[in-house]
Amino acid sequence: MVSWDLLYFVLRACFDGLKTKYCEVPKAIEGEGEASYEYGRKVVGIRELEEQVEVESEIEGGKREKDFADLVIAADG
Numbered sequence: 731m732v733s734w735d736l737l738y739f740v741l742r743a744c745f746d747g748l749k750t751k752y753c754e755v756p757k758a759i760e761g762e763g764e765a766s767y768e769y770g771r772k773v774v775g776i777r778e779l780e781e782q783v784e785v786e787s788e789i790e791g792g793k794r795e796k797d798f799a800d801l802v803i804a805a806d807g
């Protein structure tokens with residue numbers, strides 16, 4: 731048996747280095763990129779550009795922001 735909390739926080743420790751009581755945060759490997767976990771964003775549009783993908787999100791207060799990515803994976807349930 732394992733709790734969802736434990737699974738979630740182990741994955742977060744590996745993904746964006748979130749510190750919790752559940753586990754140690756793995757040491758960063760030289761040259762690895764950065765990751766951030768953003769709350770409270772609703773993706774409202776995805777547009778393919780020539781080299782990248784533009785992701786438009788609605789954040790708190792109805793404000794919209796754009797992010798640019800090489801690869802977008804949607805996992806909306």
Ligand SMILES: Cc1cc2nc3c(=O)[nH]c(=O)nc-3n(C[C@H](O)[C@H](O)[C@H](O)COP(=O)(O)OP(=O)(O)OC[C@H]3O[C@@H](n4cnc5c(N)ncnc54)[C@H](O)[C@@H]3O)c2cc1C
Binds near residue numbers: 772773774
């Ligand atoms: C009542 C219930 C009980 C369950 N019990 C179990 C169980 O005991 N064991 C088990 O193995 N499975 C269980 N499941 C199934 C399990 O919860 C799902 O299979 C699993 O959560 C799917 O994971 P996911 O990451 O694909 O989607 P989700 O966990 O649904 O995550 C999708 C995320 O995408 C977000 N999202 C959607 N649209 C947008 C958008 N436009 N912009 C930004 N974010 C967006 C949502 O807010 C959500 O946070 C249960 C499901 C329910 C409903």
